[in-house]
Structure formats: structure tokens, C-alpha cells
Amino acid sequence: MIIEHIAIWTSDLEQMKSFYMRYFGAKCNTKYHNPAKEFESYFLSFASGARIELMQKPQIPERENPKTETLGITHFAFALGSEQKVDELTELMRKEGIQIVGEPRRTGDGYYESVVLDPENNRIELVA
Template sequence: MIKIEHVGLWTKDLEKMKDFYCRYFAATVSELYHNPKSGFSSYFLTFTDGARLELCHRPDIVEGSKDVFGFTHLAFSLGSKEEVDRLAYFFQDQGFPIQNGPRTTGDGYYEAVIFDPEGNQLELTV
């Protein structure tokens, strides 16, 4: 069964955004993930229905950069590493090149990344 696993959002102020969603939408928050090599930091917020929002921050993202503030990716949960691999290579064969992965990320996700026809980033994850 394929389901949307989470939606990612680039933020200017990670703590302020975390506090907003926790306060006004009753989200529970994960521990802060930080990758010192890339400068990437994120929180996963979980809402009462199980939906999740990943708040992302990287200091090199500023107005006018390649990555922009706002929604960054849509993640689909596929249920297994094998299914991630299968679908990633299927998309590649269909003309949608794998941008990253399949791999295990620093925060423990097994994922592959592709772009949809309009360049929106899609994460295929377990």
C-alpha cells in the first residue's frame, strides 16, 4: 500500500516554525536531527491523525538560491527497501532519473529521490 509518508518544508527559522505547529496544531515533535557536514537540520512533526511534516533548515538556503523556502518534497511510504529499489529503477527506466539513492540517510531513512515531470522532488521511502 502506497501512502504519503510526510511532506517537507524548508524554513528560515526552524525553532519558530516548530513552536507554531506544536502550539496551534497540537503536533508532537521528534528530536532535532542535525548533519554537521551539510548543515542540514530538521524536526519531524506528527499530527493526531498520523500525518507528518518535516521542517527542514540549511544555512545556505537564502532568497534566490537553487532551493527555496516553502515545500521541498513529497515522501511516499512504499513498505520495504525492495519496493523502494523496484520503483526507483522503474521510474529511471521510464525517463525519470534517480537524483539520489537508493540509500540510507544519516537520520535512518532508506530512500530514493526522483523528480516528477514539473521538477517537484519525490522521496520514495520505506
């Protein structure tokens, strides 16, 4: 069994699409639009086969405090293949104004990771 995709509600579909394409090499399908439901989405595909569905609909409310962790899914991770790649992508993102909320480090359970926020404050771990 594999996880087929995760879905993220977004207020800026195009900005989020660009972020995941720029930093993680996502490939994007054609935008789906359902005017009756005021719904739009993209599926972003990654080399591993994993996908993210970015969804937009005007009735979806903002999180009360997007920078506070709450119950539910708290982050997802991209395995970059090496500590050097974690360091390099973290620094590129920092230089380009992406918020780094966890500096590169070795965790207590043996991972080498950093933590960044996407444009809508979703937590992403960059792991070796």
C-alpha cells in the first residue's frame, strides 16, 4: 500500500504551485475547474510517484493561527538524499525569503533535517 496523494487547501493556487515546482521539481497537470462549485485544483507529481493536490475554493476559512501546530497532520517530508542537499536547499530557500523554522540538525531519532514553511505556512521537513 502507498499513500497516493495529500491535499492542501490554499488561498493562492498559483503561488503554491510555483513553490512546489521550483523547490521540489514537481510536475503539474492542467488546472481542473468546476465553476458550479467554485472549485479549482492542480495535481503536482513528483519523481517518486507521490502527489500533492492543491485545492482552492472561496468558502474555505483560514486557520486561526497558521504558525501554531495543532492536532491533525502537522508536516510532510521530502527526502533529498544527503545532508549536503538538505543544507543546500535550506540555504537556497533562506536566500529566496522562505521561512526556515528548524535549522539543519541531527534529530534524536537519527534523522538529519531542517524545517521550512511553504507560502501558506505548511510545515515541510527536508530530510537526508
